[in-house]
Amino acid sequence: MIKLIKSSFYREAKIKEKLLKFIEKSSVLSMSGECLKFEQAFSIKQQRKFSVFVNSGSSANLILIQALLNLGRLKKGDKVGFSALTWATNVMPIIQLGLVPVPLDCEPGSLNVSSKILKKQIKNIRALFLTNVLGFCDDLGEIAKMCKENGVLFLEDNCESLGSKIKGKLLGNYGLASTFSFFAGHHLSTIEGGMVCTNDEKLQQMLRMVRAHGWDRNLQVSEQNSLRKTGGVDDFFAKYTFYDLAYNVRPMEINGFIGNMQLNYWDEIVEKREANFEKIHAAMSLNLDFLPLKLEHMKLISNFAVPVICRDKKTFEKYKNKFQKAEVEIRPIIAGDITRQPFFKKYCSTNRVCENSSFVHENGFYFGNSPEYTKVEINKLILLLKKT
Numbered sequence: 001m002i003k004l005i006k007s008s009f010y011r012e013a014k015i016k017e018k019l020l021k022f023i024e025k026s027s028v029l030s031m032s033g034e035c036l037k038f039e040q041a042f043s044i045k046q047q048r049k050f051s052v053f054v055n056s057g058s059s060a061n062l063i064l065i066q067a068l069l070n071l072g073r074l075k076k077g078d079k080v081g082f083s084a085l086t087w088a089t090n091v092m093p094i095i096q097l098g099l100v101p102v103p104l105d106c107e108p109g110s111l112n113v114s115s116k117i118l119k120k121q122i123k124n125i126r127a128l129f130l131t132n133v134l135g136f137c138d139d140l141g142e143i144a145k146m147c148k149e150n151g152v153l154f155l156e157d158n159c160e161s162l163g164s165k166i167k168g169k170l171l172g173n174y175g176l177a178s179t180f181s182f183f184a185g186h187h188l189s190t191i192e193g194g195m196v197c198t199n200d201e202k203l204q205q206m207l208r209m210v211r212a213h214g215w216d217r218n219l220q221v222s223e224q225n226s227l228r229k230t231g232g233v234d235d236f237f238a239k240y241t242f243y244d245l246a247y248n249v250r251p252m253e254i255n256g257f258i259g260n261m262q263l264n265y266w267d268e269i270v271e272k273r274e275a276n277f278e279k280i281h282a283a284m285s286l287n288l289d290f291l292p293l294k295l296e297h298m299k300l301i302s303n304f305a306v307p308v309i310c311r312d313k314k315t316f317e318k319y320k321n322k323f324q325k326a327e328v329e330i331r332p333i334i335a336g337d338i339t340r341q342p343f344f345k346k347y348c349s350t351n352r353v354c355e356n357s358s359f360v361h362e363n364g365f366y367f368g369n370s371p372e373y374t375k376v377e378i379n380k381l382i383l384l385l386k387k388t
């Protein structure tokens with residue numbers, strides 16, 4: 001069996017030993033020093049000023065939208081463009097928090113929204129919450145430029161693309177803020193976990209409040225003093241003063257400890273995924289049963305799963321059965337075309353047809369790309385991708 005998620009985290013046995021010792025000697029296991037250390041180290045690695053660690057990628061998306069509402073940079077009823085080919089909890093916070101989601105189709109070659117697609121909606125939206133799908137992107141630089149020129153807030157859901165680069169710049173560094181998932185099987189795993197990154201000081205301050213109850217406890221002393229002075233709050237009441245709408249989506253020290261261990265392997269993990277993808281993609285490109293991926297613009301592709309888009313339904317059934325019979329775990333391509341999901345139909349009305357996302361939904365599947373796959377496993381995957 002080739003599993004989608006091969007381990008809970010990279011080098012699991014070795015890190016579990018260290019984790020046990022860490023738990024034994026720790027007096028505090030709720031969010032504390034390890035989480036803070038992980039945030040700071042992640043910021044350096046991702047080349048962003050601030051990182052706010054949370055308990056999942058979904059929570060990262062939720063607090064990002066809430067923080068922007070709290071700051072007044074988004075208002076209820078604003079239209080937010082999003083990638084139709086994405087994960088459910090990318091678009092759910094948009095709906096939950098009273099914004100209007102506007103689906104944007106993907107390009108068939110990159111599986112991502114391009115500036116050409118965005119152009120049709122740029123005047124109609126206040127923000128864009130783009131997903132960098134499966135380690136890929138389209139012309140992200142152009143998209144960022146178009147958003148800037150049109151006063152559109154640009155946010156990246158980078159939960160599937162940690163480590164990928166175009167023109168030497170990491171995905172997740174193009175927008176005002178970006179989100180990451182550290183769920184097992186993603187690039188870096190903390191079992192469950194997520195991050196929001198930004199260079200914007202006010203936004204990171206609000207994100208820290210939204211992450212935990214709306215209080216000021218996790219802010220810098222100068223930020224706390226300023227808030228308390230403005231609100232006339234003394235030190236005693238400051239402990240239980242709640243400044244804005246929030247959740248509790250804090251991670252634990254266990255997640256922080258694992259995150260710090262995993263960061264040592266960031267480069268190794270990305271290199272292995274990149275090498276796996278290169279081999280698999282080369283084999284896949286030779287088979288005309290599949291639609292070609294157009295990824296020449298990408299400098300580094302780091303994904304956790306490999307999409308296979310078949311030419312038609314019959315071919316899809318053939319390869320789906322072939323993979324399943326060979327005991328390779330496969331899934332639909334993320335959540336497919338989100339506008340076809342029951343929750344979307346229940347809460348949103350759209351007459352927009354996302355043709356390409358819909359084609360991918362019906363004719364595509366993905367299998368894993370683990371840095372811990374063996375040569376035998378990679379060769380088996382390559383063999384399955386050969387035309388029969």
Ligand SMILES: Cc1ncc(COP(=O)(O)O)c(C=O)c1O
Binds near residue numbers: 061089090131
């Ligand atoms: C694009 C995207 N956004 C958000 C998430 C949610 O992340 P998590 O599973 O950590 O909540 C995922 C999960 O795979 C994802 O693919």
